[in-house]
Amino acid sequence: MxxxxxxxVALDSVETPTQKRDRILGGSAxxxxxxxxxxxxxxxxxVVGEDFPxxxxxxxxxxxxxxxxxxxxxxxKTFYWKGKYLPNMNDRETLELQLNVLADFQxxxxxxxxxxxxxxxxxxxxxxxxxxxxxxxGASLVVADTMDFYIKNEPAELRALxxxxxxxxxxxxxxxxxxxxxxxxxxxxxxxxxGPRFVVIKKGEHGAxxxxxxxxxxxxxxxTEKVVDPTGAGDSFAGGMMGYLAEKNSFDPKTLxxxxxxxxxxxxxxxxxxxxxxxxxxTREDLDQRMEEYKRMLSF
Amino acid sequence: MxxxxxxxVALDSVETPTQKRDRILGGSAxxxxxxxxxxxxxxxxxVVGEDFPxxxxxxxxxxxxxxxxxxxxxxxKTFYWKGKYLPNMNDRETLELQLNVLADFQxxxxxxxxxxxxxxxxxxxxxxxxxxxxxxxGASLVVADTMDFYIKNEPAELRALxxxxxxxxxxxxxxxxxxxxxxxxxxxxxxxxxGPRFVVIKKGEHGAxxxxxxxxxxxxxxxTEKVVDPTGAGDSFAGGMMGYLAEKNSFDPKTLxxxxxxxxxxxxxxxxxxxxxxxxxxTREDLDQRMEEYKRMLSF
Numbered sequence: 001m002x003x004x005x006x007x008x009v010a011l012d013s014v015e016t017p018t019q020k021r022d023r024i025l026g027g028s029a030x031x032x033x034x035x036x037x038x039x040x041x042x043x044x045x046x047v048v049g050e051d052f053p054x055x056x057x058x059x060x061x062x063x064x065x066x067x068x069x070x071x072x073x074x075x076x077k078t079f080y081w082k083g084k085y086l087p088n089m090n091d092r093e094t095l096e097l098q099l100n101v102l103a104d105f106q107x108x109x110x111x112x113x114x115x116x117x118x119x120x121x122x123x124x125x126x127x128x129x130x131x132x133x134x135x136x137x138g139a140s141l142v143v144a145d146t147m148d149f150y151i152k153n154e155p156a157e158l159r160a161l162x163x164x165x166x167x168x169x170x171x172x173x174x175x176x177x178x179x180x181x182x183x184x185x186x187x188x189x190x191x192x193x194x195g196p197r198f199v200v201i202k203k204g205e206h207g208a209x210x211x212x213x214x215x216x217x218x219x220x221x222x223x224t225e226k227v228v229d230p231t232g233a234g235d236s237f238a239g240g241m242m243g244y245l246a247e248k249n250s251f252d253p254k255t256l257x258x259x260x261x262x263x264x265x266x267x268x269x270x271x272x273x274x275x276x277x278x279x280x281x282x283t284r285e286d287l288d289q290r291m292e293e294y295k296r297m298l299s300f
Numbered sequence: 301m302x303x304x305x306x307x308x309v310a311l312d313s314v315e316t317p318t319q320k321r322d323r324i325l326g327g328s329a330x331x332x333x334x335x336x337x338x339x340x341x342x343x344x345x346x347v348v349g350e351d352f353p354x355x356x357x358x359x360x361x362x363x364x365x366x367x368x369x370x371x372x373x374x375x376x377k378t379f380y381w382k383g384k385y386l387p388n389m390n391d392r393e394t395l396e397l398q399l400n401v402l403a404d405f406q407x408x409x410x411x412x413x414x415x416x417x418x419x420x421x422x423x424x425x426x427x428x429x430x431x432x433x434x435x436x437x438g439a440s441l442v443v444a445d446t447m448d449f450y451i452k453n454e455p456a457e458l459r460a461l462x463x464x465x466x467x468x469x470x471x472x473x474x475x476x477x478x479x480x481x482x483x484x485x486x487x488x489x490x491x492x493x494x495g496p497r498f499v500v501i502k503k504g505e506h507g508a509x510x511x512x513x514x515x516x517x518x519x520x521x522x523x524t525e526k527v528v529d530p531t532g533a534g535d536s537f538a539g540g541m542m543g544y545l546a547e548k549n550s551f552d553p554k555t556l557x558x559x560x561x562x563x564x565x566x567x568x569x570x571x572x573x574x575x576x577x578x579x580x581x582x583t584r585e586d587l588d589q590r591m592e593e594y595k596r597m598l599s600f
């Protein structure tokens with residue numbers, strides 16, 4: 001089944017303790033789409049400026065990602081993020097942030113997008129996420145991401161959104177911020193009580209936790225020695241997860257757990273290089289091979 | 301097979317955000333022994349003062365823990381630690397530390413201890429750990445723990461010890477401190493290069509990582525909603541792990557992984573109450589039942 005994602009497409013400048021890249025392809029929807037493209041066809045909605053390099057669009061299209069919903073604003077500049085990772089490669093500082101065309105983004109999904117059954121609302125204002133959801137009334141699975149900025153500044157809108165979505169994906173510090181609870185198991189259930197049928201808490205190098213009415217579990221991250229750039233790991237995780245659910249056209253408990261595992265593994269490849277460079281080198285077979293290793297790791 | 305542990309036996313005063321306990325049973329060897337006692341008979345070596353309540357000794361003995369090696373110093377005072385957990389229940393402050401009789405502890409193992417095949421050197425000065433090892437020359441598996449204090453202050457002695465032990469168990473921040481490497485996968489292998497055939501990095505609520513020449517894996521912690529007091533989790537983990545290895549009289553890769561899982565589960569019970577209170581309520585059957593849940597959680 002095709003999968004729709006609405007989110008940011010960005011140009012990122014990333015500095016790690018040992019390397020530096022300028023204006024490389026980034027943004028939640030870019031990472032998400034590429035990750036999901038290993039499993040299903042993806043329809044991307046977002047906005048870029050006139051400065052957005054055509055080769056990035058070509059790269060996405062080469063992966064069967066529909067960019068009909070990617071608005072290009074004439075004379076506009078693409079969303080830009082500049083960040084620097086600390087030596088631990090987990091904490092980062094934002095050095096510069098230019099919303100540019102993203103500031104006035106009004107999603108208006110193409111007709112083909114509106115009929116999709118699987119919808120992912122990447123990081124964005126809850127009001128805008130709600131608008132997108134209203135354009136996809138027939139969706140059978142709607143999952144959203146959110147972040148500290150909206151938890152702090154648009155709490156009412158976020159709570160309204162949470163009552164409507166099927167799933168929420170967020171990271172550990174955001175889960176604590178949203179609930180005021182430090183124990184992640186308690187926090188996960190507390191978020192579920194706000195509306196979503198399931199909640200996924202991403203813990204970066206420590207894996208991901210899943211919460212539904214009947215299940216609570218943790219899957220560890222795949223232990224990778226080569227962490228070049230963690231940017232986009234969370235969005236790749238969500239892309240792998242949603243892509244797999246859309247491929248299987250199911251979100252029963254068994255499929256959801258497999259989906260979390262695939263999300264984990266796509267993310268483990270993403271961090272092995274900058275931007276989408278590592279994902280561009282791998283195939284579904286590489287993912288399946290790492291899945292075998294992962295399953296072996298977790299069985300005893 | 302019987303298992304020998306040499307380490308601290310303490311009286312702890314613990315404050316959490318919601319509760320407080322004074323002078324309760326603690327110390328690495330106490331937590332370790334009790335955890336291991338679900339699997340095998342344990343021989344504990346350590347030292348306490350005259351103030352050590354006899355009911356604590358009775359509790360250990362009731363679990364088939366041999367206390368012949370527990371020295372009681374007449375007129376001495378037991379090692380005392382007072383600590384306070386921050387609201388996140390992971391970080392803690394030491395408010396008071398009195399080494400007391402531990403300051404002059406000279407382990408002199410009873411004859412029956414010296415013939416043991418399984419030896420655990422809980423946290424202590426590497427020089428003292430080495431002395432103990434020399435008293436158990438026939439041991440077929442020697443595993444040590446260490447901590448920041450010795451990594452910083454006795455690096456040469458610690459390196460000498462690492463060349464002699466079969467395994468090292470330490471926590472994530474200690475692994476980073478010992479190697480100067482932030483990536484835990486790289487750090488684990490770097491520690492292995494210092495001597496031990498295997499290394500276990502404990503990540504608290506995020507589980508544990510294992511490193512040997514042929515294997516690298518991570519097992520997540522059991523997701524528990526009820527964290528009352530994390531004190532002793534790491535020592536219980538080591539006790540469960542070593543206890544299981546001694547029970548099976550094996551440390552092949554398969555048994556080691558099962559042992560890590562049991563260590564994880566014993567620790568998940570330990571944190572559910574203060575001191576050994578929760579462990580005192582459970583049986584091997586409870587552990588095995590949680591093991592079934594844990595295995596279900598990790599299979600998909």
